[in-house]
Amino acid sequence: MSELTHIGPDGHARMVDIGAKLAAERVAVARGQISMSAETRALALNRETKKGDPIAIAELAGIMAAKKTADLIPLCHPLPLTNVEVRITPAEPDALEATATVRTTGKTGVEMEALTAVSAACLTLYDMLKAVDKAMVISGIELLSKTGGKSGDYHKETP
Template sequence: MNGLSHLDDQGRARMVDVGDKAVTARRARARGELRCTAATLEMVRAGKTPKGSVISTAELAGVMAAKRTADLIPLCHPLALSQVDVAIAVEDALPGFSVVATVRTEGRTGVEMEALTAVSVACLTLFDMLKAVDRTMTIGAIHVTAKEGGKSGAWEQI
């Protein structure tokens, strides 16, 4: 074996067998951001964006995306998620939006990919809904900030 769990001895891609792993409570949190102009933030605050409720639509898109992660990422296990929470906050200091997703399940494999997918799609949705008013936007800093469950235990980025 080459040390990469998604490759067999011949280097072919495979889905990892998690059937012998213990079912445990698992949680992951991820974060990302969309940077934009201060004028764009004011437009969102005032509810004057051309496509409507930007934040609630992006939060819902993130939840929906987490549920479809196995359809989007090759070799990801389909999971029965017990919670997906996506929270978007206006951040004047960026300026832009911070996006945080928390995902939970009881299972044999973690939910980091689901949390990352939720954040990514929420950011993409913000971008899509605001691109008509701000062409300078950037998406970035998407990363896992915490995970719990499984034999590796809890981890949190400080």
């Protein structure tokens, strides 16, 4: 038998049964970053034009990706998200950091939605900036916290 909830006692994959869980307010926060050359980062941050802003487009892509999580991750439950926010901010050295906060009133948590939003935001930054820098690296995608529901809150320990 397996400790992995997505795999049943008989070894088959399954979308776990959450029917008996209560609908509760649940929040998940995830983070990730994309590192690049100093010149690329300056270009991304230098948003003199109000339109075609790589950062705003990546934030929007993250929000939209959160809504597609159950379509991307095979065993994820479809959930009615009540709130999604994605923020991209400068990080050191020469990186941009994405943070996503996702909320639901549902029977299971939204960790995967927050992680998917962060991943899509970083991928979109890569796409927007790759004409000038193909060596960018996406890293540090992790769950910061998860609260709500009966299984207990989680807060990542900071070293």
